[in-house]
Amino acid sequence: MxxxxxxxxxxxxxxxxxxxxxxxxxxxxxxxxxxxxxxxxxxxxxxxxxxxxxxxxxxxxxxxxxxxxxxxxxxxxxxxxxxxxxxxxxxxxxxxxxxxxxxxxxxxxxxxxxxxxxxxxxxxxxxxxARIAWQDGAAIPFLGEQVIVVLDSRRQWAEGGASLNTDGQALPGVPRLTLHVGLPQHATGEQIRDAVQAWLMRQAKRLFTERLDHFAPQLGVQWKKLVLSNAGTRWGTAHADGTIRLNWRLVHFRLPVIDYVVAHELSHLRVMDHSPRFWDTVATVVPDYAALRGQLREEALPPW
Structure with missing residues (x-):
């Protein structure tokens, strides 16, 4: 994209x-x-x-x-x-x-x-x-908010060793979300990165499935398969057989930006080009797609 x-x-x-x-x-x-x-x-x-x-x-x-x-x-x-x-x-x-x-x-x-x-x-x-220092206290973007990584090996967290805590107080300038990862304080940067990435990819799979199911009926299309990608230059692709590929790193963005990409790829199941008819199709479910598209282009995500 x-x-x-x-x-x-x-x-x-x-x-x-x-x-x-x-x-x-x-x-x-x-x-x-x-x-x-x-x-x-x-x-x-x-x-x-x-x-x-x-x-x-x-x-x-x-x-x-x-x-x-x-x-x-x-x-x-x-x-x-x-x-x-x-x-x-x-x-x-x-x-x-x-x-x-x-x-x-x-x-x-x-x-x-x-x-x-x-x-x-x-x-x-x-x-x-924005490059991330993979250590206890590292900050990562998730759905448009900063999340602080907390290494905590004392408990067995759900979902493969990590759990998101949303109970933090919303103080000005202080992230309210913490991701508790079941790793010791002496864990290497590579171990921390891999654990966080695995958690983010699980959230991406769940969230993208929900948004595909939300927009597909509105657009009158059916998607068959979701594939997570790690493409360097594309946020998503759609195939005529109903396969949708979405970059898992979209979970760094706010939900409206994710919705734009999901609606964009589903719209290709109706119009397989970028003609005015295609953009009119996207606008039926995401009227402000132009502004969201600009955010997708301008946002500087941290190198992974």
């Missing part, structure tokens, strides 16, 4: 000159402070322009004061296309378009490219800041 942002443009005109390679900065030695403080930061580090570097970069451009190393591909297409994804900028062009014209196209879309690269970088930073 989460897709890369893409902008495709037909660009025909006078070729622009090929952008020169960015020159390597001259090394500048910082003069250390004679006092007890640590040496000053190198001047080139202070004055260096912002940079974006795709791991498979094979071309470069200087857009304003920003250095962008991007992946360039040739393909069977009619126009020059731009895609900004988690790894950076990818530019695709037909085989007949000269490199000078590609460089001109990149320069002409510099504002759009930099805005999307900045947004992608901010999202990566939010995701990284």
């Amino acid at each position: 989460s897709k890369l942002l893409q902008l495709t443009l037909d660009l025909f005109g006078d070729p622009a000159p090929t952008l020169p390679s960015a020159p390597a900065p001259d090394p500048v030695r910082a003069v250390p402070d004679p006092g007890p403080t640590r040496p000053a930061e190198p001047l080139e580090a202070v004055l260096a322009p912002a940079t974006f570097h795709h791991p498979r970069a094979n071309r470069r451009a200087v857009l304003g004061h920003t250095f962008v190393a991007y992946e360039f591909k040739r393909g069977k297409r009619r126009s020059i296309g731009f895609v900004v994804g988690p790894e950076g900028l990818t530019v695709s062009a037909p085989k007949w378009v000269p490199l000078a014209e590609v460089d001109a196209a990149v320069q002409s879309k510099s504002s759009w490219i930099l805005a999307k690269l900045d947004a992608a970088r901010e999202r990566r930073e939010r995701v990284e800041s």
